[in-house]
Each structure stands twice: as C-alpha cells, then as structure tokens.
Amino acid sequence: MRNLFPAIAAVVLTATLAACGANPGGPRPRRAADVPATRCDHRLDTAFRAWAGAGFSGSIAITKGGRVECLAAYGTADEATGRPNTPETVFSIGSVTKAFTAAAVFALVEEGKLSLDDRAGRILPELDGAAAKATVRQLLLHTGGLNGSHAGDDYEPLGRDAALAAIGALEPAFEPGRGYLYSNAGYTLLALVVEKASGLSFRAYLASRILRLPGGRGAGGFWDGEPAVAGPRAVGRLGNGTAGHPGGFGGPYWAVEGNGGLAMTMRDLAAWTHALFTGRLLSRESAAAIGRPGHDLGGGRSETPGWVAFDESLFGEPFLTTAGGGGEVGHNTTVAWIPGQERVVAIAANRPEVSAEDLLRAVGPALLTGGPLPTPTVAPRDGADGADGGAAADVAAIVGSYELETGGSFDVSAAAGKITVSATGPDAVTALFPPGGSSALDQRGHDERVLALLAGETQEGRKERASLTAAFGPLRGVALAGTVTGGGEVRTYVTITAGTRPVLGWYSVNERGGVQAAEVPTEPPRLTFVPSGDGRYVPDDPTGAGPGVSLSLRDRNLVVSRADGTSTARRTG
Template sequence: MKALFAALALLAGCTGATSSVRTHPAPDVSTVDTLFAAYASPEAPGASVVVLHEGKAVLSRAYGLAELPERTPATTATHYRLASLSKQFTAMAILRLAEEGRLRYDDRVADVLPGFPAHASEVRIRHLLNHTSGIWDYEAFVPDTQTVQVKDRDVLELVSRAERTYFPPGTAVRYSNSGYAVLALIVERVSGMPFARFLHERVFTPAGMRSTVAHEEGVSTVPQRAYGYVADANGFRPRDQSSTSAVLGDGGIYSSVEELVAWDRALDTHALIGEATQRLAWTAPALPDGTSGRYGFGWFIDDDGGRPRLSHHGETSGFTNAIVKYPEQRLTVIVLTNRAGGEPWRLAQRVADLWLGSPGAIPWPFETFPNAR
C-alpha cells in the first residue's frame, strides 16, 4: 500500500498533464451497449454511463426509462439520487473549510458540534471522514414502521441512544452513514449556512455543476429527475423514498453523468482544493495494527494490480450507482441507475477494463469493508 500512496501523491500534482501510461484504443460503442443490455428495455428503469479519459468525455450513453408512467427516456442529463456517491461532496465541503483554516481534521467533534454524544468525546473530524470513528449507525435506531423522514439534524439524537462506540476511535474501520451526516452538521455549524446552500455555493457552482442539488423536499427541485424502482414478480414498482432518504450528508445529492464530468475535471485540475489537500483525501489511514484503512476522505482506495484505484458505490431506495477512477491512467467511469439491485460497480469495472486492456481486480474494496452498503 505504501507504493499506492506514493503514486497517488505524485498524481495529485500532475493530473493536469497527459499521462505517460497509455490505455488501449476506445472500444466500439456496441460493446458497451451489450454490457448494459439489461437496462435498455423501453419498459424498464434505466441507466446512464460516462467514460472520461484524459479530461474528456469519450463515451456517454443512456438506457431505459427515467420515469415509468410517463415513459420518460433516461438521458445523459437525467439526474439520479447519488446515494453514497454523495459522500465525496460532503468530504469536499470539509476539505474546503479546512483549507481556509476554519477547522482542523484533528478537532474533536464534541468541541465543534454541541450535542455530540459524550460517549464519543474522542472522535475527531478525521475519524468521521475515513470511517474510523466507531459511532453507531443511526439507521439502527430508526424503526421499520417510521413514516416521518429523518433529517441530518436528527442523527445526533439517534446516535446518542448508543452507550459506546463500536471501537475506540481511530483503531479500526466500520462504514458509517452517521459519520457523514454529522459532517454535514459540522459544515453548517462552521460555515453558518445550511449544508445544501454551502454545497451549491462552495462546491457545485465553482466546479461547474449548474444543476446538481442536495435535494430538500419542498425547498429545491431536481431537474430531469429519475425516479427509483424495485423489481417484483409483477415487474417494476415505485420505490423512490425511504425514512432515511432525506439525510443529505450521507446520500442526498442528485446529479447526472453530464454534471459529474465537470466534477471529475474539477478534481483533476484542483479547481476546488489544492494539490496537498487532494493528496490527503486520496490517502487511506494506517491503522494501529499496521493495516490500511482502505478509505480516504469520501473515496475507497486500493491497488488494482499495481494501478492506484479510487472507487465508490451507492445504494439507496430505488437507486444503485458506482464510480471508479484510475488517476494514473486518467480514466474515470460513472454508472447511475434508477433501480434497486444490480451491480453497477461490476459494469463500471468492465467498462474501465475495455480502456485498460486488462481485467481490473474484483472485489472492489467496499465489498469486503465492514458494514459498507
């Protein structure tokens, strides 16, 4: 893993240049279409995919429907709920505040955020970012019968119902949606503005993402919105929202593959944060036992046969998504779908393999990461 971190450190400063490591020629579009045949039905929820190579969108495709009753086709401008792909944006909000000196990664959360549970008094902001906090999952305290949606502000009360952390902070890893909801509250506390507004003004707009939104029902509107579905014995039925769908910090952003092209470019050109900060975000922590934590700030991190690989999946009510990024090859693949189930991370990897010319490692890190979903 040391070699991986060194490679990422080098790449953080040179992604604006053409990579010296070449990928294979672009495959025929029909090859990609074949991979997405299960999403291409004119009667079923669909998918949108984009491939970026050396800063350019070299393939953009869409399949199936964004909304079934009106038979609205999915396009590359269709906005899907990103689910946990949202975490990289929440992390970016923290990174921007840290660069401005308004917070430090090793600040105790309890010193920044009033109401943070006493049993987690040693949790630092850094621990929330890389899933080493050990705080309990707020979903564990939300009954299946609940109809009122949970908001980020409710998460503090929910995690306060626990009596301890899963482990001493910083000693192990466990994927935590609670951690990223708390990070959203920290952004609000430190910046003095609502989290959704901070993302719009300080992350989306400077990145060139004009229509991406941290969606709040009754407050904001999702343009060209895809609605979520789940398959049953009778076909597909709506499943667009759950009791936790309104939590923004861990998964409440809507965006399109077209918008995410701008996001990827902003990362590669350091439009939002500097080289050193980007390097930190793409470095996994070393745990006390000497192993890697495998998660930076909003990204899973691993070494795919000597190639540094960044990735994330996203699963929520009616949506399943994936992103894989090879900084050294300057290759990114993003797959967004509006149906529960499926394995778009495997599709994303297979598409990436077409450009890489060799199979990437499976499983992805999240598939063996404690509690990741």
C-alpha cells in the same frame, strides 16, 4: 428499507477505463425511441446494448483530462410513460454523497474554520456521548467508533437537534481511532460539523461552495428538498417490482444529510470528480489529502475521506472509487478516478436486474486483457412470447406449492415465460440460496448477531425491540427463517412472534451488531428462473454471479439442484 453498505465492489473499474480511449455506449432504451449515440466506440456500444437488452437501464459518462469521451444512456427512465434514459437524466447518487461531504470539510479546513484533528465535541458542545470524542479525521475515515444508525429510515422526519441527540446516544464499538466501522451516522455528524463551522446550513454551504463546477455551473442538487436537482429524473425500480421514491419528501432531512441525499447526471458527477482531484474545486494539497490512502482495509485497499483507494497491486495502477445504492429510491451509482490517466467513469442504474456495479464486474476483466467483451448470460426463453406452446406448457406445469420433508416450502408462480420461486423456512431458503465457500461461517456469525440484537442485548437492540412492539404488539419470540448472501450483503430473515400473529422481517448487521439495513415486515426471499432448454430452469441472472442452483420437475415434485446435492419438495397444491 435502508442500504447502508459502502458498496465498493467496483474493483474492475480500471479495466473499463483502460479500454475506453475511444468512447463507449450508444443508448438503446427499451419501450422508447433510440437516443442518438455520442462519440462512442462501436465495440463497447455493441456490448452495452446487449447488456441493456438483458436489463441494464441507466447512464454512463467517461472523461479523460476533463474532456468528455462518452455519454451513453440505456433503458427507460420511467416505465409508466416509456420515457427513455438520456445523458441528461438525473439519478440519486446515494452514498457517493459522502465524497461531497468530505470535500466540504476540506474546504473549511482551507478557510481556517476547521482542523482535521478537532474533536466533534469541541465544535458541537451540545453533542454528548462517545461520538464527541471522535476527531473530524476519524469520522472521515470511519474510525470514530460509531456503531449503528441514528435514524430508523431514510424518510424519517429528523431535525437537527434530534439527530445530534441520536448520534450522541449511540453506543461505541471501540475507542476512536482503535478500529474501523463504516458509519452513516459519522457522515451525518460531519454534516453537522460543516454547518456549525461554516455558519450556513449544510445544504447552503454545499450549494454555494461544493456543488460548483469550474465556470460556475451547478453540479446537481438534492433528491428531496432544496436546492432541488434540475432535470428529468429516472424512476427507480425496487427488488420487489415497485417504483422507487420519486422525491418530494418534506423533511427535515437529517436522517441522510451528509451520508446520502444528493442527485445529478453522470455528466456532472464525472465533471465534478475531475475538478476535485485536479485542484479546480479545492487546492491541490486538499485533493492529494483526499486521495491519499488512510485506514488500511487490507487487500490493497485503504479508506480515504469519502472514497476507497486501491493500490497498483490489483491492475498495475492505483485508483479511487466510491458507490452508493439500495434504499428506497431504487438507484445504484458508482464513480472512479484514475489519477495516472486523469480519467473518470461514472455509471448509474435505475433497475436492479443489472446494476452499475454488476455491469462493471462483468465487462471489466475482458476490457483489461483486451479480449472479446462478454455478452450477458441469458438462457433460452422459448415460450416467453407464446410462440412455443410446449415451452409455455412446461412453465405452466411447474407452477404450484411444494413442501420439503424438513418443513420448508416453495411457492412457484409464472409470468412472461419466467418462473419466480419464493422460499419459506430456513431449509427452503438454504436450498434456494446455498452459501458458497467461507460464506457459511459468515452467515452463522451474522445469524448470531441478529438474534443478539433482537434479544435486546445492546442499546440498539433494545430500541429495535421497542419499535417492533409499538408496531406489532408485545414480542413473544424470534426464530431464524433463513439467510441470503449476495451483492456484498448478508440478510438474515427472522420470524417475529408479536401480538397475535407472526411477522417476517430481515436484518443486515455489521460485525459489531449495528443495523445497516432492515425491512420489517417483508416478503419471503425469492428468485426468478428461466427455462434452460433441457427441462431445467436456471436463475435469470445475466451476470452469471447468482446462486448456483437449477430447478426441474420429477414426478410432479420440485427438485432443487446445487453443487452439494439436491432437495426434493413434494407438490401440495
């Protein structure tokens, strides 16, 4: 699976930073001995420990003026061994890599080997297609018009020449400079530009020029391949419960070069960010150019090279942020720079229950106002350890299969005092994941773009159909199977009739129909619930930002309650 979103939802980061003058977080890993806290404010330490108990597992680094204010770690780096996260634990930083690629471009501009107004085709004469017309500046700001992905998977062995050919074959969404479309392919093209202009391999140039902190110490390395990141690695946990990719892929790596692939500790990410924006890595002129608002995204946000800038209209002070996550490693990372305070916050997580961005969304507003820090929204879990036989019996009673009159179905399983509900069919998916506000219109538009893709109406769609045919047999039909919105991503599930059997998959596409993430085959969407203590079950969501639904049993039937009504499914097994 690929998650290609910029993931810039950390708009509450300034609130976090404004309240961190003393220091947050003392690590409290689960299933492992405590790691000593380091100069962390007791108020934040207490709150973060509560979030760790609700599922946050990761590392936090906060600095001001280059001085470390806090290093904190929580949870386990490896559940199989019980090894705890520590401030020295290494995490994949995903799309935060783009900030390093952008810095490499500006370093080459300083060296006189590159101009921001150079067209990609001038630097790379072998590049064909519309991508050749895009300038370096446009690629940095995602305004080059590139649409879709140049690789089918992060772990597809993709060589340099094949990557160039794939990028050159992408159909443009618009003429360069005439719009905005977030593009991983654009940053891989920038990595190819860096390689050509520097005369070194992309990795060698990053290692020698960009991944260096003041004093010469290296700031991380690559999750896969050389130069490898040093230090103990966190094992990610994917949404389906399996372990994330541990590294060790043999390459070649051009599916992610430039747009992902780097890994480091949060201490190093914070130190690198401070060095970048204070002129210790590049010139102050280059640092200012990277932080200067570029393409206007609306709502006080602007794209900058490798970052997103937020103006003072949100919290009274401008800041920059970038984030990355998803994919097959199972990590989520976010970092922010507050120029007025010379402050950096860097957070990484290796479990999906509470991501780095989830944590900041939850605690940021209270930190901004100086109010009491919120604790996780956790429903009573009587019976989770078998102490309350009645509650345990209630959980067992709801386990089974249920069917809606309109044809959809639910399968309910239980473990450790929780129940997990899988939804099959558009009606069941909508009942379990109801759209809110304008998202219903967004979902319909997304559904239409996914169907157009799989009908082969675009070049990328024809490639996708060929890939599906090769994997499953001739395609005979595609039907919508429900749409889920959450975490800034829309996933449209489809049932693909191919060969001799139906295959369930999901797609996430951008507004121009380009694939941003996909998983085929996949499991039906599912949601975990916990008892609420009044005969109902509510989502197991510590942040309280999940679907507004609850479950209950009525005459052995499953009742799904939402703000707009209820759906009743009769027990069938």
